[in-house]
Amino acid sequence: MNPPDDIDPKIRFYTVRANAEPENPEAFIGLGNALHDAGSYEQAVRCFKKALALDPGKASAYTGLGNALLEIKNNDDAVIAYKNALSICPDMVEAHTNLGLALSAKNENQKAIESFDRALKLAPSNTRIHINLGNTYMYMDLLDKAVECYKNAVSIDPYNLEACNNLATALKEQKLPNEALTWHDRSIEVSPGYPEAHFNRALTLLLLGDFKEGWKEHEWRWSKKDYLIHRRDFSRPQWDGSDVHGKTILLHAEQGYGDTIQFIRYAPLVARMGAKVIVECQPALAQLLKNTEGVSSVLQKGERIPDFDMHCPILSLPFAFKTDLSTIPVNIPYVKAPEETISRWGKIIGAGKNRLKVGISWAGNPDHRNDRNRSCGFGAISRLMEMQGMDFYSLQVLNKGGGIHPKLIDRTEEINNFEDTAGLINNLDLVVTVDTAIAHLAGAMNKEVWLMLPYVPDWRWLLAREDSPWYPSMRIFRQAKPKDWGTVVERVGHSLSSIKK
Structure with a gap:
């Protein structure tokens, strides 16, 4: 049967060849690669399996099969396919490289690093491998090693767009925003219309407080593929x-x-x-x-x-509004719960008690791209429960993560929406939270709020300062080094002890 006239030329060629040579594995490998390139991954899988049925010794068929399986996120079978390819051809760079990608997708990052290292021994000037290795180190928050990999990549190809952009991101995560800007600018020089470079540059500029240029660059978000859902x-x-x-x-x-x-x-x-x-x-x-x-x-x-x-x-x-640091609107409070909601929550928690009432939140949306850094987990914040003379109220509606403690008062099952949360917060003396919507809600209500931040914060919290130009009632507690929530909670506890009722 002849393929349709409007089909991709490569698919047409290999379809004709496979029909003419049904016992030739190379014909099906060629067709599988053509289908893969066209995004027809399931069909590509079938072609590579056909080739392997004809000749189980074809390393290129196993690699092609792995590539197609990787695209459809069948990472387990992709790993098997790449390992089969390497058992036949141990020096196959593509198989080592893509095995690393499949292992990384399975969150087996140390094994992924080993695969990339083997690939680099075979092809030390392969920019793609250096970038993949850097990406894996980024996933592991090993920023020094990630930066080294990206710098290796740009030393080979100084104008590699992905390497420049990723290097900028890694430097920003190292709290080196000015160095990051150099590489954001290089990325834009390489590809002036590259949305990710403009957007990442925007986040760095905003973090530095350069709102004039930052807001303009921030509009590039609408050209990013992952923002199409919001458009x-x-x-x-x-x-x-x-x-x-x-x-x-x-x-x-x-x-x-x-x-x-x-x-x-x-x-x-x-x-x-x-x-x-x-x-x-x-x-x-x-x-x-x-x-x-x-x-x-x-x-x-x-x-x-x-x-x-x-x-x-x-x-x-x-x-x-052309907002800069000096013109941020701070007519606060601008969010208020109705009086009846405030009164109802006062009755629920016993608003008349002569004890300090502290609301706490320890985790944000687990789907947030930076949640692993911005959420401290209940284990870290639970140390505050031992303080005397105060009551702690959970504001953690979702993603509680084991948030159970004899001294934690949890009435969140009665929260139906943010109006309820606002009513509860209105009856508290203080809110202690990580970077979540709770911080914004308390700040917008002009409730005293202590915000615990990771080493490299989201752009809106700027750098170094202990206050926020967005929320006058906010006090910021920052990590002095990555992942160190213990010291942050210790400082919060010390400050709490000085304001007990």
């Missing part, structure tokens, strides 16, 4: 800060709860410019944000959106 293809234009008097504007959430809470502060400013403001946000925030000054209506994501004249993603509002 809204509205027919109306995005607001750029121009005159909005008499217009209806839709402000829509795009990322996490904390982002929405942080930047909803701009809604009253837009309203004061004469606009009718509609907010679309996550369902768990909708009830709370209905009380925001200047907001005409609040919609949950998925509800029908009424007519509007223009829109603005909520994280683009600082760019529209």
Whole structure:
């Protein structure tokens, strides 16, 4: 049977060849590679298996099979395929390299490093292997080794886009943001339209407090593949800060709860410019944000959106307002729970007790790309439970991670949304938290909040300072070295002991 006329030329060629030579394994290997290149991975798997049925001694068929299995995330079988290839051809660089990728995908990072090292002994000038090895060290938070690998890659190919970009990211994670900027700039020099380089440069600039350039670069996020899920293809234009008097504007959430809470502060400013403001946000925030000054209506994501004249993603509002460090809106509190909610939670927790009431949160969203660094876990923060003269209330609704202690008061089963959380926080004296939405909520309510941060924080917390320009009621406790939550909690405990009621 002849292939269709509109098929990829390579697939057409090898399909004809395989039909003509059904006993030739090379024909099926060629077809498998062509299908792989076209993204037809399941079909490619079948072709490589056919080739191996014809000749089990074909190392290239095992490698091709492994490559296709890796694409469909069948990492276990991919490892087996690569090992079979190497049993036939021990010096096959591609098999060693991709075995490393499959092992890394299985989180068997030490074995992955061994595979990449074997590949580099065979091909020491292969930039791709140096980058893969660096990526694995990054996953393991071995930043010095990651930087070394990326520098090896750029010494071989000074304008390798991925190596330059990854080196910049690793240097930023080492808390060397100015050095990182050099490599962000090199990445953009190599490929001026590369969204990841612009976006990563934005995060570094914002971390350094360079908001003018940082917000502009931050708009490149909309060109990144992993942001397509957040992109809204509205027919109306995005607001750029121009005159909005008499217009209806839709402000829509795009990322996490904390982002929405942080930047909803701009809604009253837009309203004061004469606009009718509609907010679309996550369902768990909708009830709370209905009380925001200047907001005409609040919609949950998925509800029908009424007519509007223009829109603005909520994280683009600082760019529209040309916000710098000296012009951050701090009309706080800008988030408030209704009095009846505050009263109800006061009764639940016994608001009249003459003891210091401290709310704690120790973990963020486990799906967050940096959660392994920003969450301390209950084990670290539980040391505070031993302090006398105070009560500790859990604010950890999800991802509790073993958060059980005789002295931890947990009424979170009665929390249905962020309005409830705000009602609970309003009845506390202090909130101690890692970098989660709880920190933003407490700060937006003007509740005293102590924020515990990893060695390299998210951009919004800047560097070195113990306060936040976003939240006047916030005090920051930073790690002095990576992963050292123990010292941070110890400092928090010492500070707590000085403010006991």
